[in-house]
Amino acid sequence: MPDDEHQHGYIHRKDDYLKRLRRIEGQARGLQRMVEEEKYCIDILTQVSAVTKALHAVSIGLLEEHMQHCVVDAARAGDAEAREKVAEAVDAIARLVRS
Numbered sequence: 001m002p003d004d005e006h007q008h009g010y011i012h013r014k015d016d017y018l019k020r021l022r023r024i025e026g027q028a029r030g031l032q033r034m035v036e037e038e039k040y041c042i043d044i045l046t047q048v049s050a051v052t053k054a055l056h057a058v059s060i061g062l063l064e065e066h067m068q069h070c071v072v073d074a075a076r077a078g079d080a081e082a083r084e085k086v087a088e089a090v091d092a093i094a095r096l097v098r099s
Contacts, residue, residue, distance in 0.1 A: 009069025
């Protein structure tokens with residue numbers, strides 16, 4: 001759950017993340033167009049792989065920011081908060097590994 005008083009670690013790179021996500025959005029629209037235009041399956045799959053790779057890169061960047069800022073700040077604040085943030089990070093990593 002977001003904490004309104006805490007500034008998220010990614011905030012200093014927010015514009016970069018938004019730019020990357022907009023590019024991914026464009027790639028997803030391109031995939032829709034490819035299907036509508038009945039492009040070759042392998043070409044579509046190649047683009048799906050590119051979108052997946054781009055999303056993973058965003059995910060890894062956000063996870064790194066979370067570890068460097070939120071988890072470190074929580075560790076400084078106290079044991080219970082640190083355990084909670086580490087558990088969140090572990091859950092996020094598990095979701096990424098399964099995707």
